[in-house]
Amino acid sequence: MGRVAIVGVGQSVHARDRNDVAYAELLLEAIDEALDDAGIGLSDVDNAVTASLDFYDGRTISNMAVADVVGSYLKPESRICSDGIGALLYGWARIADGDHRIGLVTAHCKESEGNLATIEGAAFDPFVQRRLGADADVVAGLGARQIYASGAFAPTDAAALVVAARAASAVNPKVTTLKSMTVAEVLDAPRSATPLGVFDRAPNRDGSCAVILATEEVARELSDSPVWIAGVGTATGRYWADRHPGDLSALDRARDGAVAMTGWGTDVPDVFEVSAQYAHELCQFATHLGAELTEAGGSLNPSGGRHAGNPVTVSGLSRVTECVHQLRGDAGPRQHHDAQRALAHGVAGLGAQSHFVAALEAGN
Amino acid sequence: MSPTPPIDAALRLEYVADFEYSYAAGKFASRFMDALRTEARIQGTRCDVCDKVLVPPRPVCGLCSGRTVEWVDVGPSGVITGYTVVEVPFIDPMTGFERPIPYGFAFVRLDGADTNIYHFLEESRHDKISIGMRITAVFKPAPERDGTLADIIHFRAEEPAADE
Numbered sequence: 001m002g003r004v005a006i007v008g009v010g011q012s013v014h015a016r017d018r019n020d021v022a023y024a025e026l027l028l029e030a031i032d033e034a035l036d037d038a039g040i041g042l043s044d045v046d047n048a049v050t051a052s053l054d055f056y057d058g059r060t061i062s063n064m065a066v067a068d069v070v071g072s073y074l075k076p077e078s079r080i081c082s083d084g085i086g087a088l089l090y091g092w093a094r095i096a097d098g099d100h101r102i103g104l105v106t107a108h109c110k111e112s113e114g115n116l117a118t119i120e121g122a123a124f125d126p127f128v129q130r131r132l133g134a135d136a137d138v139v140a141g142l143g144a145r146q147i148y149a150s151g152a153f154a155p156t157d158a159a160a161l162v163v164a165a166r167a168a169s170a171v172n173p174k175v176t177t178l179k180s181m182t183v184a185e186v187l188d189a190p191r192s193a194t195p196l197g198v199f200d201r202a203p204n205r206d207g208s209c210a211v212i213l214a215t216e217e218v219a220r221e222l223s224d225s226p227v228w229i230a231g232v233g234t235a236t237g238r239y240w241a242d243r244h245p246g247d248l249s250a251l252d253r254a255r256d257g258a259v260a261m262t263g264w265g266t267d268v269p270d271v272f273e274v275s276a277q278y279a280h281e282l283c284q285f286a287t288h289l290g291a292e293l294t295e296a297g298g299s300l301n302p303s304g305g306r307h308a309g310n311p312v313t314v315s316g317l318s319r320v321t322e323c324v325h326q327l328r329g330d331a332g333p334r335q336h337h338d339a340q341r342a343l344a345h346g347v348a349g350l351g352a353q354s355h356f357v358a359a360l361e362a363g364n
Numbered sequence: 365m366s367p368t369p370p371i372d373a374a375l376r377l378e379y380v381a382d383f384e385y386s387y388a389a390g391k392f393a394s395r396f397m398d399a400l401r402t403e404a405r406i407q408g409t410r411c412d413v414c415d416k417v418l419v420p421p422r423p424v425c426g427l428c429s430g431r432t433v434e435w436v437d438v439g440p441s442g443v444i445t446g447y448t449v450v451e452v453p454f455i456d457p458m459t460g461f462e463r464p465i466p467y468g469f470a471f472v473r474l475d476g477a478d479t480n481i482y483h484f485l486e487e488s489r490h491d492k493i494s495i496g497m498r499i500t501a502v503f504k505p506a507p508e509r510d511g512t513l514a515d516i517i518h519f520r521a522e523e524p525a526a527d528e
Contacts, residue, residue: 022390028423042429058385068426115384126377 004095005219005226006360007102007212008038009321011174014207014309017112023057023208027108028069030210038212039222040102042071045212047100049091050077051084051107051313055119070104083107083275084209084317085346085356089232091213092358101215108208109311116204123350129241137201139351140278141193143245147280148195150246155195157293158279159186161286161307162199164296168304171333174318175309178203200279202306202315209310209317211324227327230264230341231359233257240351248288251345251355255289258343258357269359270339271326272300273319275346279307289343289357302326302334316346320358327362392421395435401511404503408477410434416478439474440501441522446471447485447493458514468493472519483513486520498522 010033012018012026021029035042048070054062063079070077076094080086084107091105117135124130147153163186166178181199189197219226235257237243237250272291276282282305286293291300301308303322306315323342325331340363346356389397392409399405408419413430419438424431447470456463468485470493486502487493499519509515 019386019388020391022388022393025390025392025423042424045429055383058383058387068422068424068429071424071429073426073429110388113385113387115382118381118383122381126379127375130379 001096002098003216004092004229005214005216005223006229006320006324007214007219007222007226008034008036008040008210009212009324010034010037010210011318011321012208013174013176014205014311014314014318015176016203016205018110018206019112023062023108023110024066024069026110026206027066027106027208027210030108030208031069031104031106034104034210034212038214040212045071045075045102045104047076047091047094048072048078048104048106049087049094050079050105051082051087051317052079052109053081053313055122056109056111056114056313058114066106066108070106076100082313082348082354083346083356084314085275085320085344085358086234086316086348086354088211088213088229088317088320088358089234089356091211092229092232095213095215101218103213105211105213105317106208107314107317109313110206111204111311112206136277136350137192137196139240140201140281141196143240143351144196144200144278144280145194146245147284152246153280153283155187155280156183157283158200159183161282161293161296162186162279165301165304165307168297168302168334169308172304172308174207175205175304178309196278196280202277203309205309205311207309207311207314207318209314209321211317211320225328225362227324228361228363229358230361231258231261232357233259233261234354234356236349236354238353240349240353243351245351246284248284248355250353251285251288251347251357254355254357255343258359262341262359262361264341264359267341269341269343270299271302271323271336271342273303273305273322273342273344274301275306275315275319276352277306277312277347281347281352282307285345285347285352285355289345299336302331302336316344316348316356319344319346320360323358323360327360392423396421397511397513400503400513400515401509404440404506404509404515405437406439406474406501406516407435408438408479410436417476418479419474419477419481436476438476440503441498442472442474442477442500444470444485444493444495444497444499445473445480446495449488449490449493458512470499470519472499483516484518486518492521
């Protein structure tokens with residue numbers, strides 16, 4: 001199994017409404033930046049793995065509308081309807097097993113174009129759940145109540161992460177700067193589904209992300225500082241309604257699977273980029289990955305994470321992108337010390353059912 | 365213990381949802397539609413690498429992964445590269461009304477273009493339509509055009525077929 005490097009990353013600007021671009025054009029912004037970062041052209045890419053969701057794009061098999069911008073005509077293109085970090089794992093496997101040399105991994109979503117309540121509602125079982133009109137907020141509210149009742153975390157823990165994410169948005173050029181808030185302001189905001197308030201949910205956004213993977217041989221030609229994918233892991237947990245929200249067996253398995261592939265031993269990663277749509281989930285996921293919540297904005301989510309403003313599907317791949325900047329030392333004002341090892345995390349599904357972890361490292 | 369009992373009638377659950385979207389046309393489709401509306405012009409983009417002209421216009425050439433850098437006028441005439449005559453009624457999404465049948469529907473290679481668009485034909489008689497036949501776009505009058513593909517009513521024979 002060959003080593004796989006990340007040789008280029010790019011993102012569009014993520015904003016509430018990118019109505020200036022169609023979704024293929026939005027994705028092209030990220031791809032152009034990633035190709036430029038890698039120093040290659042689109043025709044150098046020999047395969048693509050894309051992440052997107054038909055319901056958000058508003059058309060069936062919506063990845064076909066990005067086939068030209070991802071350069072996949074007459075090349076292998078696969079698409080996952082999940083978080084883009086899942087596409088990264090897929091793209092990693094293609095190169096690790098020796099079939100391909102340079103792969104493009106993309107994710108895009110415009111949460112502004114469809115009716116989110118209808119789209120989220122369609123995820124529910126039509127017989128026993130959908131008729132009751134729940135959405136992601138309701139599922140998260142049920143979960144947050146159980147998490148807070150268990151005493152594992154308190155609403156103030158979650159609110160502090162929201163505050164840190166909003167502060168980080170000011171130093172992340174790929175998101176729009178959010179109004180700064182205090183913990184009290186987050187806690188006093190209108191409730192969506194108790195105990196959650198409107199700022200517990202990450203803001204809805206339009207955005208895209210692209211990552212270019214390469215074999216070790218190609219990576220050494222292209223870059224003096226490739227970032228290596230040292231390990232990957234993913235697992236899907238039980239359906240949300242059948243599982244206590246504190247049961248993060250799937251995340252634990254994904255983490256253990258990824259870390260077991262590395263040579264890190266007991267060394268703690270320098271940076272954790274963790275994806276969660278709701279702030280209480282971020283408390284849980286970050287802790288399970290080994291991060292300190294007090295480090296939010298430092299070693300935990302220096303980018304601000306999804307609460308700084310990334311859409312569904314894209315968020316996990318955005319976490320990878322930030323880890324790459326941190327490991328290359330080019331994260332600018334967000335740079336966290338001399339980062340050498342990082343964990344990037346993504347999540348998908350109602351009630352955070354599926355988890356993905358990529359262990360990334362700098363050096364030779 | 366009791367096994368799952370047989371059912372008398374299989375349950376079906378009807379579900380109606382209104383999936384509303386507000387699609388952003390983006391930079392390329394917006395300019396394409398604007399040229400249709402304001403000037404009755406059909407435009408494509410030329411690939412900087414393979415020189416092919418792509419209609420409707422787009423930023424990347426799927427054929428060679430080159431970028432398009434130039435906007436060019438195409439048509440309004442071209443040739444039929446494929447056609448069908450539709451004989452099953454359906455609601456025309458551009459008007460919201462049932463489109464009278466039969467009607468012709470064609471792939472059209474506009475003059476100056478290297479890709480096809482498809483659109484309605486004025487003609488619906490099989491013996492009056494053929495692959496390779498030259499046709500031209502019929503636009504709505506300027507005041508009626510609204511910047512959609514419906515600004516082209518249909519394509520008709522460049523030389524009207526003689527009545528038999």
